[in-house]
Amino acid sequence: VAPRNRLVCNAHVSDSLAARLATIVGTGNVFADADRRATYETDWTRRFSGPARLVARPGSTAEVAAVLGACADAGAAVVPQGGNTGLVGGSVPRGGEVVLSTLRLTSIESLDAAAGEVTVGAGLTVAALNEAAAAHGLRFGVDLASRDSATLGGMAATNAGGINVVRYGMMRAQVLGMEAALPDGGIVSRLFGVGRDNTGYDLPNLFVGSEGTLAVVSKLRLRLVPMLPQRAVVLLAFDTLGAAIETALRARREVEALTAAECFFAEGLDLVCRHAGIPAPFTGRWPYYILLEAAARTDQSMALAGAVADAPGVRDSALATDARDRTRLWAYRDRHTEAINAEGVPHKLDVAIPLARLDEFAKEVRAVVLDLSPAAQVVLFGHIAEGNLHVNILGFAPDDERPDEAVLRLVASMGGSISAEHGIGVAKARWLELTRPPADIAAMRAVKAALDPRGIMNPGVLFPRPESQVPRRE
């Protein structure tokens, strides 16, 4: 499949920049040859891709800052990249940028089990952090299906959400301190400190969700949560989405230990079963499914089953209390993204809708997409308690933006958000104005101009590039 945004590399490889970066990160950690660059140049969806000028892999905060300083001096644009699992095209070059990979920043500097805190390098993955924390009976509060590759720095940069937001909040709620390098080579160090500190702007909070447009996060001090050994999972089938939503909300009210409330639809379940070669969960095929999980130190199966036992509209159910069954039920939800990707290059639109209109949206979104192409396929799944649906559309060329526009306009008309957790990236930059008023965008641009006056940090992400600066397409 021809990736979208395949661009001609219009910046000549500057030997002097490569040489300067090599003195900072070592010759083995800066490279320009096509073979070694390749994995840094295409995103997880394969929809976004472009050639990098160079890839640099700094090994410390000081090196990150020095790389940024050198790039600023050379007027070279920089794309920060962590695990490259982002789904909005913000982690890969558009044409000629330096990719600054954080994959060498994997330190675990201090894990304070008593305080429930850890200080880590931004390139550490969630899975690696969880492995270290497990030895202390702890885990990280944000979990997502990309856990083996997604880095904590990338998750801070996108304010990642995932499957446990209903219990622990999004990435922002886990960040206690941060070290970050600025495009002028300066370092903001707010890693440690006292629990209450109202001294001026909360810069770490500003960098959370900034998608690599303001600074490169190099270290994080993060909250850890107790590992809760007793986990119960229930999968429920419904014939109306309204009943599924009501049941999820009832569980949120009544099950104190609720850690996840997820949803998927029949089309997605069919894809997962076919792709993974696993049997359907129930003998009947129902249009809507929710998966609820509760976790605590004591058995939660009665509390969970009790809360949903007489819920109206339940057509079938399965309860899992042992690890094997829990994994089996979670697979129906967790494997959606890979199953969809196996079908083609999807348009992925991660949106949030007020819960009162979620049912209406789920119907309307199919109508607007099928109106553009009756052969298209729409696969919905997501985090039902927050009204967060991942709208996956198959059947359009990667660079055909008509379905994106139609869906995002529908979201805006219903009072929703065009990005619930994945960010704006380049994929949605054109439509930021749909849900952010002009004064808001002007303030964001002013912040960007103040911290990155030369515009070297991830150009084209969040704010569309002026036409004159868009790299030439092949």
Ligand SMILES: Cc1cc2nc3c(=O)[nH]c(=O)nc-3n(C[C@H](O)[C@H](O)[C@H](O)COP(=O)(O)OP(=O)(O)OC[C@H]3O[C@@H](n4cnc5c(N)ncnc54)[C@H](O)[C@@H]3O)c2cc1C
């Ligand atoms: C199977 C699958 C499931 C997923 N599920 C979820 C989910 O449930 N919830 C969710 O929120 N997301 C989900 N995602 C999306 C993705 O995993 C998250 O956005 C994640 O936070 C990206 O982390 P990363 O390290 O891969 O960042 P990258 O993809 O490398 O980068 C993402 C953005 O952050 C910037 N960036 C990366 N590192 C830094 C840094 N250190 N400093 C500054 N900027 C940086 C990049 O420039 C880019 O704009 C999923 C993705 C996949 C493939």
